[in-house]
Structure formats: C-alpha cells, structure tokens
Amino acid sequence: MSKKSSVPPEKILPLNHSSLREDPIVQYLSGKLLLKEELPQNLKEPYLSQLQTLDAIDQPKSRPTCNRCGNNKKHLLGIIPCNRCHQTHVYCRNCLQTGRVLACEKLYFWAGVQPKWTHQSEPCTWKGNLTKAQQKAADRISEVMDSKDKKLLCWAVCGAGKTEMLFAGITLAISKNKRVCLATPRADVVRELFPRFRQAFKNTEIEALYGATKEKTGISQLTIATTHQLIRYSNAFDVIIIDEIDAFPFHNDENLHYLANRALKKEGSQIFLTATPRKREQMLIQTGKLEAVFVPVRFHGHPLPIPKEKYIFRLSYTLQKSTLPSVFKNWYKNRRNQTRQILLFLPTISLTTKLLPKIQAMYPNKKIESVHAEDAERKEKIDAYRNHEIDIILTTTILERGVTFPSVDVVVMDAGHAVFDEAALVQIAGRAGRSPDDPTGEVLFLHQGRTEALVSAIKQIKTMNKKGRNL
Amino acid sequence: MSHCLICYERIVPQVTWTNLLLPVKEAIICSECKEKLPILAAPLCEGCGREMTEEGFCADCLKWQQDPQWKRVPITNHSVYPFQPFMREVITTWKYRGDYQLIECFQEELLHAFETFFYKKEESLTLVPIPLSNDRLIERAFNQAEALALLINKNIQVEVVHALTRKSEEASKQSKMTRKKRLARDNPFTIKKQQSKPVILIDDIYTTGMTIRHATKILLESGCPKVTSFTLAR
Ligand SMILES: [Zn+2]
Ligand SMILES: [Zn+2]
Ligand SMILES: [Zn+2]
Numbered sequence: 001m002s003k004k005s006s007v008p009p010e011k012i013l014p015l016n017h018s019s020l021r022e023d024p025i026v027q028y029l030s031g032k033l034l035l036k037e038e039l040p041q042n043l044k045e046p047y048l049s050q051l052q053t054l055d056a057i058d059q060p061k062s063r064p065t066c067n068r069c070g071n072n073k074k075h076l077l078g079i080i081p082c083n084r085c086h087q088t089h090v091y092c093r094n095c096l097q098t099g100r101v102l103a104c105e106k107l108y109f110w111a112g113v114q115p116k117w118t119h120q121s122e123p124c125t126w127k128g129n130l131t132k133a134q135q136k137a138a139d140r141i142s143e144v145m146d147s148k149d150k151k152l153l154c155w156a157v158c159g160a161g162k163t164e165m166l167f168a169g170i171t172l173a174i175s176k177n178k179r180v181c182l183a184t185p186r187a188d189v190v191r192e193l194f195p196r197f198r199q200a201f202k203n204t205e206i207e208a209l210y211g212a213t214k215e216k217t218g219i220s221q222l223t224i225a226t227t228h229q230l231i232r233y234s235n236a237f238d239v240i241i242i243d244e245i246d247a248f249p250f251h252n253d254e255n256l257h258y259l260a261n262r263a264l265k266k267e268g269s270q271i272f273l274t275a276t277p278r279k280r281e282q283m284l285i286q287t288g289k290l291e292a293v294f295v296p297v298r299f300h301g302h303p304l305p306i307p308k309e310k311y312i313f314r315l316s317y318t319l320q321k322s323t324l325p326s327v328f329k330n331w332y333k334n335r336r337n338q339t340r341q342i343l344l345f346l347p348t349i350s351l352t353t354k355l356l357p358k359i360q361a362m363y364p365n366k367k368i369e370s371v372h373a374e375d376a377e378r379k380e381k382i383d384a385y386r387n388h389e390i391d392i393i394l395t396t397t398i399l400e401r402g403v404t405f406p407s408v409d410v411v412v413m414d415a416g417h418a419v420f421d422e423a424a425l426v427q428i429a430g431r432a433g434r435s436p437d438d439p440t441g442e443v444l445f446l447h448q449g450r451t452e453a454l455v456s457a458i459k460q461i462k463t464m465n466k467k468g469r470n471l
Numbered sequence: 472m473s474h475c476l477i478c479y480e481r482i483v484p485q486v487t488w489t490n491l492l493l494p495v496k497e498a499i500i501c502s503e504c505k506e507k508l509p510i511l512a513a514p515l516c517e518g519c520g521r522e523m524t525e526e527g528f529c530a531d532c533l534k535w536q537q538d539p540q541w542k543r544v545p546i547t548n549h550s551v552y553p554f555q556p557f558m559r560e561v562i563t564t565w566k567y568r569g570d571y572q573l574i575e576c577f578q579e580e581l582l583h584a585f586e587t588f589f590y591k592k593e594e595s596l597t598l599v600p601i602p603l604s605n606d607r608l609i610e611r612a613f614n615q616a617e618a619l620a621l622l623i624n625k626n627i628q629v630e631v632v633h634a635l636t637r638k639s640e641e642a643s644k645q646s647k648m649t650r651k652k653r654l655a656r657d658n659p660f661t662i663k664k665q666q667s668k669p670v671i672l673i674d675d676i677y678t679t680g681m682t683i684r685h686a687t688k689i690l691l692e693s694g695c696p697k698v699t700s701f702t703l704a705r
C-alpha cells in the first residue's frame with residue numbers, strides 16, 4: 001500500500017484491469033474514505049495495491065485535525081494511552097458515532113479506475129407530468145447538473161413538488177455514468193424519499209444511508225443520505241443535491257459543509273434546495289453571487305395561504321396560566337371548514353404538556369394529543385394524526401417541516417417567541433393547503449407584539465404568491 | 472470556558488460569594504449531567520454492594536451462597552454508581568465506542584469511594600484489574616478495568632498487578648445460547664502471577680457477579696489469602 005499524506009488525488013492510477021470497472025468491489029471502494037475495519041474483509045490483489053492511505057488524524061505541531069470529519073476543536077479531541085501502538089496519542093471525539101478514529105490509524109481510499117455503472121439510456125421510470133413552474137426549474141437543474149463546477153439554489157415554496165423537479169437532471173446524470181447524492185438533514189426524509197426514488201429509477205443502484213439504515217449495500221450510483229453519512233465519502237459524486245440547506249443542523253454546522261464539499265468531485269456541481277433560504281443565501285442571490293431558480297407556486301397551482309396575525313395582550317402570561325385566549329376559541333368555533341384537523345404550535349415543550357389537559361377538558365368530544373422532540377411515542381402519534389385518529393395536535397417546531405398532512409388549519413401561539421424565526425414561520429404556514437382537494441387551509445399567528453421574523457415571514461409568503469401570479 | 476465531557480455543552484463557571492476570590496476549579500461535567508449520575512447510597516448489600524432498603528445480603532447474594540458450586544467463593548464487592556440508564560449510556564460510550572477520556576468524569580467519585588471503602592482499613596493494597604482477551608484489547612485499544620486501576624494508582628498509594636489473563640473469546644462468541652451455560656462452568660481466567668497478599672479486583676460493572684466470582688475463585692485456589700472487589704457501577 002502506498003503512502004500519501006494529503007487529500008485523495010483526482011488522478012486515476014494506470015491500470016491494466018479494465019474489467020475492474022464493473023467490479024462491485026471497485027464500486028464499493030470508489031469515492032469512499034474508510035477505516036480499516038470498514039474495508040471489505042480479506043481484500044486481496046488487484047485491489048490492495050490500488051488503495052492509498054492517509055493519516056487518520058493530521059498532526060502538525062499546533063493543532064491536530066481529524067481527517068475523517070474535519071474536527072480540530074480541542075475539547076473534541078481526546079487523549080488515549082493506546083494498547084495497539086503502545087503510545088499515548090490523540091483520537092477524535094467528534095465522529096465517535098460512526099466509529100472511533102485513532103491517531104495511529106490510517107484512512108483508506110481507492111486510487112484505481114473509476115467504476116462503471118450499468119448503462120441505461122432511459123433510467124427514469126417515472127411517468128408523471130410537471131407543471132410549467134416545475135418544468136422551468138427542472139430544466140435549469142438539469143443544465144447545472146450537466147455542467148462542471150456549478151452551483152444552483154432552487155427556491156421552491158412548501159408544496160412545490162421539488163422531488164419530481166430533480167428527476168430530469170438525475171436521469172441525464174445516470175445515463176452519463178455519473179454518481180449523484182441527495183443529502184438531507186433528517187433521517188425521516190431519507191426514509192420517505194428512498195422508496196420514491198426507487199420507484200422512479202427502478203434499474204439504478206440506489207442506497208439509503210442514515211443512522212439505523214438497513215438498506216446499506218455500500219454500492220450505489222444514486223445515494224440518498226443524511227448529511228452526517230457523508231463522513232465516509234471523498235471525491236465521490238459528480239452531483240450533490242443538498243436538501244433544506246436552511247434547516248438544522250446543516251445551516252449552522254461548518255463541519256457538514258466541509259463533508260459535503262469533500263464528498264463532491266473536484267469539478268462536481270451542487271444543487272441546493274430550500275423553501276426558506278436564510279438571510280445569507282438571500283443576500284448571495286440578490287448580489288448575483290449565487291444562481292437561483294424560483295418555484296413560487298405549489299404543484300396544485302393554488303397560492304400559499306397568507307397567515308392572519310392577531311395581537312393578544314399578555315399572551316405568554318395567559319398561556320403560562322394554562323388558559324387559552326378567547327380569540328382562539330372564537331376562531332375555532334367559526335372557522336370556515338370544521339372538518340380540518342388542527343396543528344397547534346407552541347414555543348416550548350413545557351407549554352405543550354401544560355396546556356394539553358386544559359384543551360382536552362375544553363373540547364371533550366375531540367381527540368387531542370401533544371408531541372415533541374423528546375416524546376418516545378413521537379412516531380406513533382404522528383402516524384395517528386395522519387390517520388385522522390387525532391383532531392388537534394399540540395406541537396413544538398418539530399412538525400414545522402418535512403411532514404405533509406392533506407387538510408389542516410394551523411395556529412401558532414406566541415408567534416413572536418424567539419424559536420419562531422422567519423424560516424420556521426414560513427415553513428409552519430406551509431403546512432396548510434397542501435392537497436389539491438383542500439388547497440386553502442387557514443393560518444393564524446397569535447402574538448403579543450410583532451417581531452421582525454413574523455413580519456418578514458408574511459412578507460416572504462406574499463412575495464412568492466405575487467411571483468406566482470406573474471408567471 | 473470549558474465544555475462538559477459528557478454532553479459537550481459549554482460550562483459556565485458559577486461565581487458565588489464563597490468562591491468569588493478563589494481560583495475557579497474547572498468543572499469536568501455540567502451540573503445537569505452530574506445530577507444524572509448519582510452515587511450509591513447506604514444501606515448497601517454486604518455481598519454485592521447494591522442499594523438496599525435494609526442492611527444485610529440481597530436475595531441474589533443469598534442465592535449464590537446456597538449454590539453448591541459457589542458457596543465457598545464468598546465475595547465482598549463495593550461499587551461507586553448505580554448502573555441506571557444514563558450511567559449505562561456513559562459507560563457504553565466510554566467502553567464500546569472507545570471514548571477513553573470519559574474516565575475523567577468518574578475520577579472524583581471513584582477516588583472518594585475507594586478511600587472510604589478500602590484505604591484506611593488495610594496497609595498495603597494490591598489492585599488486580601479484570602483483563603480483556605487479547606483480541607478485545609486490540610479492538611478497544613484500552614482495557615477499561617485497567618484504566619480504572621491506573622487512575623486510582625495515580626492518586627493513591629496502591630500497587631497494580633496484572634495477575635490474570637483472559638482466554639480468547641472466539642469460541643464463546645459463536646453461540647449465544649450456550650454462552651450462559653458455558654460461562655458458569657468454564658473459568659475464563661488463568662493465573663499469570665500468583666498472589667500471596669490480599670487483592671482487590673477492579674472492574675467497570677458488576678452485573679450478574681459471574682466475572683468477579685470466577686476471578687475470585689481462581690485467585691483463592693492459587694493461594695491468594697483474600698479477594699475483594701471494587702467496580703465503577705453496580
Ligand atoms: Zn473525527
Ligand atoms: Zn495507537
Ligand atoms: Zn453535560
């Protein structure tokens with residue numbers, strides 16, 4: 001095995017095994033950055049000599065850096081008296097969850113021939129139609145995916161149907177033997193997208209990667225993964241699509257940006273998807289530093305519901321006293337469509353638990369539940385809500401995005417609270433009116449004083465609707 | 472500013488009137504994590520050291536004492552922490568994920584408990600860490616029991632002796648069903664160095680007590696006059 005100290009090379013080593021290109025072991029190793037125990041067992045020639053290594057932890061005089069996850073923070077680097085090498089050295093505490101990295105270890109990467117995937121001239125097996133707005137975005141996305149070293153942000157409103165807009169670009173990439181990765185912040189989204197992609201690309205090697213994944217084969221031309229899973233990749237993908245760039249944890253974790261960049265090939269292209277770009281991205285778009293394509297209308301063609309906002313004197317105090325404001329009660333009684341379920345957002349977990357018995361007592365004929373991030377029955381409750389076994393669900397921001405219910409009205413209590421930033425409010429409002437059968441849900445923001453986030457959120461929704469009308 | 476060793480959150484030093492003028496002692500773990508790691512409180516079982524409602528031996532220990540195979544292997548175990556869910560999580564990260572440095576968060580309570588149980592009672596103390604098999608040791612890169620023994624050794628006048636070796640675990644790994652039975656019959660340890668003075672066995676967790684009993688048995692049989700044990704969790 002040859003030794004090298006820097007980042008994996010672009011250069012393909014000369015080789016005489018052209019048959020290797022379609023070899024599953026090459027498909028497995030190519031683009032990965034692996035610990036020894038992650039390599040296929042009993043790996044022999046001709047593979048061995050085409051693996052190169054780098055130190056798992058870079059140790060210049062000043063600050064060690066983990067070459068797997070990029071961490072160089074002092075409190076995330078531990079010291080261990082090691083019984084493998086009998087020296088005391090650094091290990092990485094940042095990426096422990098995916099296997100400990102010791103300073104006396106190496107990381108392995110494939111330096112041989114690039115893999116070849118089964119040739120498909122028509123890989124897409126999806127037969128649906130796109131709306132005009134979707135088609136326009138899909139065309140731009142295809143163009144960027146097909147060029148080198150490009151970036152494009154796709155700003156598509158909640159419910160625009162972004163997944164289908166990706167199909168054309170992915171089709172083109174696959175037919176050109178390229179590798180594509182769709183990275184998303186949360187495992188639920190990977191689980192939801194995986195079957196849809198498998199349906200749309202029936203003959204393509206697809207793999208879903210998230211914490212507790214069972215679909216892992218290690219071999220895929222199209223990879224759907226949580227961003228954290230990119231830790232095992234380097235120089236792998238011709239295209240990376242990053243879903244929900246504005247969402248936690250991607251938007252505030254430099255490490256994940258580092259991983260995404262490393263997983264991309266040198267001349268690879270990136271597509272960013274978002275319904276609610278942060279200020280930073282909005283600025284980059286405005287100043288022309290980041291190309292963007294807008295999808296301002298939903299796939300069913302109806303405008304986004306505009307939130308109604310209502311000032312309530314001492315609202316947070318009222319809620320702390322476990323009472324619901326009369327504004328809510330009146331609205332609830334008189335709302336236009338009484339059959340819709342209610343999503344009731346609250347700023348804190350403690351408020352959801354506090355208000356639950358109160359609201360249950362107020363509406364004894366309704367089935368009412370609460371759910372939050374630390375709830376052990378979270379998945380069951382959300383499924384029950386989806387099956388209409390729950391009428392009103394009290395929730396925190398965990399249901400702000402990624403979940404779609406066909407027919408709901410949305411209420412945000414104490415919408416001026418700091419947890420409800422602009423992106424969160426736009427996402428929350430985007431839960432309403434998702435189905436073509438009921439495209440006009442109501443959205444109510446109750447607050448005790450307008451915040452900048454609240455004003456900007458409503459403005460953003462109106463702007464998108466205006467753009468949609470002018471299409 | 473330091474970070475909690477367990478949850479990585481920032482620790483804000485608490486300045487009060489009593490420590491205002493003193494140098495602030497850097498906390499290793501945050502107050503929330505500390506609260507989730509309570510130590511064992513008396514009364515404790517005189518055999519295995521678990522928490523009890525009254526003094527004496529627990530039902531498990533009484534059962535062991537009647538077992539014909541084990542009644543001549545009396546054990547006296549002392550532990551620091553109850554093995555509750557949060558402790559289980561921390562130990563899992565430490566031992567199985569290999570986050571060696573987490574040992575620091577046990578230091579204060581470990582030393583305190585050791586001194587209360589042993590230090591003042593006997594003159595010369597010999598610690599014998601429960602060994603790992605060689606394969607395990609290479610895999611983990613450290614032996615958690617040895618790490619605990621060395622931590623005590625670094626702070627308190629004691630001797631650490633590797634008196635035992637552990638047989639390879641390859642065979643028992645193959646079948647989980649027969650493992651329990653085989654565990655009871657076959658002693659996984661062999662003597663590496665005979666002991667003529669009393670020893671204290673060191674391990675991370677006392678669960679069924681089987682490991683400690685096997686080690687105690689083989690040490691007594693090879694001429695060690697007295698064996699007690701000290702584990703991090705019970
Ligand atoms: Zn790392
Ligand atoms: Zn080492
Ligand atoms: Zn903590």
Ligand SMILES: [Zn+2]
Pocket residue numbers: 516517518519520521528529530531532
């Ligand atoms: Zn007992």
